[in-house]
Amino acid sequence: xxxxxxxxxxxxxxxxxxxxxxxxxxxxxxxxxxxxxxxxxxxxxxxxxxxxxxxxxxxxxxxxxxxxxxxxxxxxxxxxxxxxxxxxxxxxxxxxxxxxxxxxxxxxxxxxxxxxxxxxxxxxxxxxxxxxxxxxxxxxxxxxxxxxxxxxxxxxxxxxxxxxxxxxxxxxxxxxxxxxxxxxxxxxxxxxxxxxxxxxxxxxxxxxxxxxxxxxxxxxxxxxxxxxxxxxxxxxxxxxxxxxxxxxxxxxxxxxxxxxxxxxxxxxxxxxxxxxxxxxxxxxxxxxxxxxxxxxxxxxxxxxxxxxxxxxxxxxxx
Amino acid sequence: xxxxxxxxxxxxxxxxxxxxxxxxxxxxxxxxxxxxxxxxxxxxxxxxxxxxxxxxxxxxxxxxxxxxxxxxxxxxxxxxxxxxxxxxxxxxxxxxxxxxxxxxxxxxxxxxxxxxxxxxxxxxxxxxxxxxxxxxxxxxxxxxxxxxxxxxxxxxxxxxxxxxxxxxxxxxxxxxxxxxxxxxxxxxxxxxxxxxxxxxxxxxxxxxxxxxxxxxxxxxxxxxxxxxxxxxxxxxxxxxxxxxxxxxxxxxxxxxxxxxxxxxxxxxxxxxxxxxxxxxxxxxxxxxxxxxxxxxxxxxxxxxxxxxxxxxxxxxxxxxxxxxxxxxxxxxxxxxxxxxxxxxxxxxxxxxxxxxxxxxxxxxxxxxxxxxxxxxxxxxxxxxxxxxxxxxxxxxxxxxxxxxxxxxxxxxxxxxxxxxxxx
Numbered sequence: 001x002x003x004x005x006x007x008x009x010x011x012x013x014x015x016x017x018x019x020x021x022x023x024x025x026x027x028x029x030x031x032x033x034x035x036x037x038x039x040x041x042x043x044x045x046x047x048x049x050x051x052x053x054x055x056x057x058x059x060x061x062x063x064x065x066x067x068x069x070x071x072x073x074x075x076x077x078x079x080x081x082x083x084x085x086x087x088x089x090x091x092x093x094x095x096x097x098x099x100x101x102x103x104x105x106x107x108x109x110x111x112x113x114x115x116x117x118x119x120x121x122x123x124x125x126x127x128x129x130x131x132x133x134x135x136x137x138x139x140x141x142x143x144x145x146x147x148x149x150x151x152x153x154x155x156x157x158x159x160x161x162x163x164x165x166x167x168x169x170x171x172x173x174x175x176x177x178x179x180x181x182x183x184x185x186x187x188x189x190x191x192x193x194x195x196x197x198x199x200x201x202x203x204x205x206x207x208x209x210x211x212x213x214x215x216x217x218x219x220x221x222x223x224x225x226x227x228x229x230x231x232x233x234x235x236x237x238x239x240x241x242x243x244x245x246x247x248x249x250x251x252x253x254x255x256x257x258x259x260x261x262x263x264x265x266x267x268x269x270x271x272x273x274x275x276x277x278x279x280x281x282x283x284x285x286x287x288x289x290x291x292x293x294x295x296x297x298x299x300x301x302x303x304x305x306x307x308x309x310x311x312x313x314x315x316x317x318x
Numbered sequence: 319x320x321x322x323x324x325x326x327x328x329x330x331x332x333x334x335x336x337x338x339x340x341x342x343x344x345x346x347x348x349x350x351x352x353x354x355x356x357x358x359x360x361x362x363x364x365x366x367x368x369x370x371x372x373x374x375x376x377x378x379x380x381x382x383x384x385x386x387x388x389x390x391x392x393x394x395x396x397x398x399x400x401x402x403x404x405x406x407x408x409x410x411x412x413x414x415x416x417x418x419x420x421x422x423x424x425x426x427x428x429x430x431x432x433x434x435x436x437x438x439x440x441x442x443x444x445x446x447x448x449x450x451x452x453x454x455x456x457x458x459x460x461x462x463x464x465x466x467x468x469x470x471x472x473x474x475x476x477x478x479x480x481x482x483x484x485x486x487x488x489x490x491x492x493x494x495x496x497x498x499x500x501x502x503x504x505x506x507x508x509x510x511x512x513x514x515x516x517x518x519x520x521x522x523x524x525x526x527x528x529x530x531x532x533x534x535x536x537x538x539x540x541x542x543x544x545x546x547x548x549x550x551x552x553x554x555x556x557x558x559x560x561x562x563x564x565x566x567x568x569x570x571x572x573x574x575x576x577x578x579x580x581x582x583x584x585x586x587x588x589x590x591x592x593x594x595x596x597x598x599x600x601x602x603x604x605x606x607x608x609x610x611x612x613x614x615x616x617x618x619x620x621x622x623x624x625x626x627x628x629x630x631x632x633x634x635x636x637x638x639x640x641x642x643x644x645x646x647x648x649x650x651x652x653x654x655x656x657x658x659x660x661x662x663x664x665x666x667x668x669x670x671x672x673x674x675x676x677x678x679x680x681x682x683x684x685x686x687x688x689x690x691x692x693x694x695x696x697x698x699x700x701x702x703x704x705x706x707x708x709x710x711x712x713x714x715x716x717x718x719x720x721x722x723x724x725x726x727x728x729x730x731x732x733x734x735x736x737x738x739x740x741x
Contacts, residue, residue, distance in 0.1 A: 012517075089630070089633065089634065090634065090635060091633050091634075109635065111635035111636070111637045111638060112518060112519035112520050112589070112635070112636065112637065113518065113519075113520075113588070113589030113635055113636045113637075114635035116588050116589055117589060117633075117634075117635055131519070132519050132520075132635075132637070133519030133520075134518060134519030135519070166516075169519060172516075172517065172519060195516035196511035196512055196513075196515065196516055196522060196524070197511065197512040197513030197514070197515070197516050198513075198516065200512075200513040201513065201516075201517075
């Protein structure tokens with residue numbers, strides 16, 4: 001087993017072997033969960049705190065469930081409502097929570113780099129649940145596991161990532177992960193939603209959906225991030241759907257057995273056709289959610305093992 | 319007062335092509351005589367071959383008085399300047415409140431003369447409250463001692479108001495210092511657009527925004543005939559426009575901050591907020607182009623853009639952290655990196671650090687000749703050290719050079735013939 005990280009802050013610091021290790025373990029958890037198992041003790045006597053400075057339903061629920069299945073004491077805090085409104089800085093909040101001696105801290109924050117900053121100030125393992133437009137590593141890992149299960153491998157695949165790349169941390173983490181695992185990545189979307197310097201990312205860039213989806217094994221749709229848009233990126237949602245929304249006609253350019261993915265929550269009729277999203281023959285969106293729990297279990301398990309190594313035998317059970 | 323003799327020094331005369339060994343005699347507050355040769359007359363200070371240059375004139379220093387004295391006072395800034403070989407601080411009006419009336423300017427002048435051990439020349443705001451709506455009392459402010467007019471990092475977006483202020487300033491012969499930026503493009507940005515900013519997920523501005531701002535200001539300069547100094551040119555794309563404007567005989571000069579000459583965008587690394595500047599750090603290509611532009615004289619002035627910020631305003635997520643870095647004490651050792659790297663000679667360096675800003679402001683300083691004011695810096699350009707930010711004299715310690723290996727220590731600083739620093 002190779003997994004040397006003390007935090008999971010992004011895909012960028014991960015070695016391909018570490019990614020494989022994590023996915024292998026997640027695969028085991030996923031299979032066991034399908035077989036009906038609900039309880040493990042990998043995180044027994046560990047405390048997990050979820051700090052979400054930005055609203056989230058599915059990621060927070062997924063982390064919470066993952067922690068509970070592994071036997072951790074889990075506490076979730078909606079940070080938007082509390083101390084930040086009283087003027088407390090991020091670091092003070094972190095130090096306060098750190099003083100409660102948690103073992104795992106799961107953090108989402110609207111500013112890029114905020115989770116890195118926080119990780120420097122605490123003594124527990126930190127998991128990035130999304131920071132600004134920077135990274136969302138567990139999403140990329142669950143996407144990778146879903147792809148690996150559907151395609152039987154995670155290399156030499158053509159993956160089209162479509163839509164609002166510029167505002168998407170999911171896209172950044174996926175570009176990094178798929179690149180590290182030696183896949184061919186295409187970014188598809190209007191140029192106003194492409195990040196600057198995209199040509200240097202080591203990916204192909206397409207402004208046309210048909211061309212971008214040609215012979216793709218995987219079609220990954222991104223949510224149009226309405227809350228991150230100051231306006232003026234696209235003329236209208238209907239024109240966007242017409243040119244970049246995924247429907248059966250556009251999907252026909254991809255390989256016949258191409259899978260359709262979406263990190264959720266979906267804007268039906270904006271970036272994806274509702275019927276297609278529900279088509280169980282093409283869409284793996286529900287499986288992505290299922291793999292999310294397994295990947296988060298694996299990530300926390302591996303970090304906990306490293307944490308135990310650093311700390312030494314924490315307490316002797318009598 | 320008996321004369322002071324400084325002998326056996328490597329004299330850096332910005333007006334000369336090369337340095338030479340020699341010495342000088344200070345009578346009162348002026349240099350009375352300069353000689354060549356290594357002899358050390360009786361009673362003279364033996365400089366042991368260290369460099370002796372005209373003191374640095376730092377155009378664009380923020381002293382946080384009034385408003386934020388906990389970040390920097392005239393006393394602490396003066397000590398930092400003396401330790402860094404800066405003999406004149408040309409201060410910025412972006413304080414709280416802004417220095418936009420003769421009364422606040424008089425307050426600043428009074429505080430400065432009471433507390434600072436180096437010279438302070440204040441700049442005043444170009445528009446009231448730096449809000450870009452009404453011009454300040456430029457005439458009264460000049461009478462009160464304002465040496466230039468600037469809204470600092472705020473761009474006057476209303477071109478009509480800006481044109482009127484420039485026209486009025488021209489009638490008084492006032493120098494306007496401008497920050498060139500297209501504010502629509504740069505709004506909310508904290509990095510330079512490109513692969514690095516995109517991977518870090520930081521809101522970024524295209525380097526083109528600087529050229530657009532410069533193009534606009536040059537057009538207004540042509541329209542009004544004002545005297546203009548661009549505070550910081552930091553991108554290669556802006557240089558041809560500057561070069562053209564100079565060739566066409568417009569009264570324009572330009573500066574660059576030391577950090578944009580010695581650091582690039584990658585130094586931000588994992589969101590290090592001490593590297594958050596305004597304008598943001600640029601690509602390595604831009605940095606190299608700026609160094610070449612200083613060498614060729616296209617960029618006239620190097621300044622520290624000294625901007626004190628306390629720990630709290632920097633210990634935040636990158637987007638929310640305050641911009642700016644302190645630089646009074648690190649300006650010279652950082653600039654010497656360009657000398658040690660073979661990019662600039664010592665006279666070239668002091669043309670940009672001392673002579674050019676003095677000339678632009680109509681000062682007598684910046685020269686190393688008989689009759690010039692005895693504002694001097696004596697330094698050992700090779701002395702190595704590792705910077706510990708907590709040893710700095712500034713009240714704020716927000717330097718990007720913390721832990722950096724630097725070369726060049728100031729051994730002595732004289733202001734008007736008075737020694738204000740001994741190191």
